[in-house]
Amino acid sequence: MARLSVERFGDVVRLRLSSVGTRAVGLDVSAYVVRGVMIDTGYDRARAALLDAVRAFGVRGIMVTHWHEDHAGNVAALARLGLPLSMRPETEAILRRRVALHLYRRVVWGEPPLLHEPLLGFEAPGLSALHTPGHSAEHQVIWDEETGTLFSGDLWLGVRSRVLHAAEDPYEIVESLRRVAALTPRRMFDAHRGLVERPAEAIAAKIDWMSATMHEIERRVTEGWTDRAIVARVLGGEERAAYVSRGDYSRRNLVRAIRRRLSPIR
Numbered sequence: 116m117a118r119l120s121v122e123r124f125g126d127v128v129r130l131r132l133s134s135v136g137t138r139a140v141g142l143d144v145s146a147y148v149v150r151g152v153m154i155d156t157g158y159d160r161a162r163a164a165l166l167d168a169v170r171a172f173g174v175r176g177i178m179v180t181h182w183h184e185d186h187a188g189n190v191a192a193l194a195r196l197g198l199p200l201s202m203r204p205e206t207e208a209i210l211r212r213r214v215a216l217h218l219y220r221r222v223v224w225g226e227p228p229l230l231h232e233p234l235l236g237f238e239a240p241g242l243s244a245l246h247t248p249g250h251s252a253e254h255q256v257i258w259d260e261e262t263g264t265l266f267s268g269d270l271w272l273g274v275r276s277r278v279l280h281a282a283e284d285p286y287e288i289v290e291s292l293r294r295v296a297a298l299t300p301r302r303m304f305d306a307h308r309g310l311v312e313r314p315a316e317a318i319a320a321k322i323d324w325m326s327a328t329m330h331e332i333e334r335r336v337t338e339g340w341t342d343r344a345i346v347a348r349v350l351g352g353e354e355r356a357a358y359v360s361r362g363d364y365s366r367r368n369l370v371r372a373i374r375r376r377l378s379p380i381r
Contacts, residue, residue, distance in 0.1 A: 117133070117134040117160055117162075117163065117164045118132070118133050118134065118164070119131065119132055119161065119164040119165070119167075121168075122309070124302075124304075126149055126150065126262065127149050127264065127302075128148040128149070128172060129145050129304065129309055129310075130145060130146045130147065130148065130165070130168050131143055131144075131145045131309070132144055132145065132157045132161040132164065132165065133161075134160050134161060136160070136222055136223045136224070136225075137158075137223055137224070139223075140223055140356075140359070142223065143307065144157060144158065144185040144307055145306055145307070146165065146168075147266055147304055148168075148174060149259060149264070149266075150239075150241070150242075151173055151174060151175040151176070152174070152175070152176055152177070152239045153169065153172075153174045153176070153178070154177075154178050154179075154180065154257050155179060155180055155186045155187070155268070155306060156177060156179065156186065156187055156189035156190055156193060157185070157188055157189055158184055158185045158189070158224040158225055158227070159184065159188040159192075159224070159225040159226065159227040159228065160188075160224065160225040161188075161189075162188075162189050165189050165192075166189070166193075166196075169196075169198070174198065175198075175199075176198065176201065176237040176239060177190075177198060177200045177201070178200075178201045178237075178239060178242065178257050179200060179201070179206055180254060180255055180256065180266070180269070180306070181206060181250065181251045181255065181268060181269065182205075182209040182210055182251065183269070184216065184224045184226065184227050185224045186269070186306065187202075187206065187210055187227065188224060188227040189227070190202075190210055190227070190230055191210070191228045191229060191230045191231070191232070192228070194230060194232040194234060194235075195232055197235070199234070199235035199236060199237030200234050200235070201236075201237040201244070202234075203246070203253045205253035206253050207230070210229070210230040211229060211230050211231070212229070217361070217363045219359050219360045219363070219364075220360075241259060241260065241261045242257055242258070242259055243257070243260065244256070244257055244258075245257075245258055245294065245295065247268075247294060247295060248287045248291060249270070249283060249284050249285070249286075249288030249289075249290070249291050250268070250269045250283055250288060251282070252282075254268060254269065254270065255268070256268055256270055256295055258295075258298060258300075262301070262302065263298075263301035263302060264300065264301065264302040264304070265295060265300035265302070265303045265304070267295065267303055267304065267306070268306050269307070270288070270291055271292070271305050271308075271311065271317065271321060272308070273308060274317060274320045275321075275324055277328070277350050277351075277366050277369055278354065278356055278364055278365060278366055278368075278369075279364070279366075279368040279369050279372065280368065281362070281363050281368050283368065283372065284372060285325060285329055285369055285373065286329075286372075286376060288325065289322060289325050289329075292318055292321060292322050292325075293322060295318060296315065296322065299315050300314045300315060300318075301314070303317065303318075328350075328369075329369075331349050332345055332349055332369070332370055332373045333377060335348070335349065336373060336374050336377055342367050342370045342371060342374070343367075345370045346367050346370055349370075350366045350370075351366075353365060353366055353367065354366065
């Protein structure tokens with residue numbers, strides 16, 4: 116059964132969602148509500164709790180950061196209720212077709228139903244979306260210019276977060292981080308870590324750490340080191356997520372992404 120806890124930060128409400136499967140692997144995910152707008156929708160197995168929160172907080176529209184099942188898992192259910200949703204066209208296209216999710220993702224988050232209903236148009240005054248690819252090709256963050264608040268989705272995820280999905284692009288992540296750094300946010304809400312203290316410093320620290328780490332990996336790749344050796348020496352070895360996901364979510368994916376950039380297929 117899903118568990119929802121509510122945290123308030125002035126004008127922002129954090130809806131923190133977890134269930135037996137997510138807690139078993141030490142994960143949860145958050146949706147946020149600001150001025151009647153919900154940012155992200157949680158995962159399908161938390162549907163009942165999420166829909167209760169939509170009613171309780173008078174949500175009038177939803178903005179979605181990206182297609183992953185822990186962020187867009189209830190898009191179809193909300194569309195069936197007639198609520199307007201805003202997302203990138205690429206996100207909508209993905210949600211309308213069946214995506215083959217790895218077993219570990221289905222076990223932890225569940226598999227969301229396909230989106231069939233047409234989306235109602237939606238604009239949220241004061242809130243804007245900024246395309247920030249890298250974590251996924253269509254990832255976007257939500258920016259509240261009035262309050263200087265950044266809803267960062269899965270862009271930040273921690274200064275030294277080094278575990279990547281197989282499809283992630285660390286070079287694009289760094290460029291996207293540079294774009295949001297230019298906003299100089301006064302507040303930042305991460306989808307998994309909640310409120311981030313001193314966001315400008317946190318974003319800058321991640322850019323610096325990623326840039327230095329990627330440079331070190333590049334050097335070792337060109338020197339002929341194996342992926343396994345680089346993971347051990349530069350990234351501190353592999354972690355349990357790599358084995359549970361059969362490599363789909365691992366530190367080795369950071370090395371592989373850099374190797375692909377240095378030696379593109381021709």
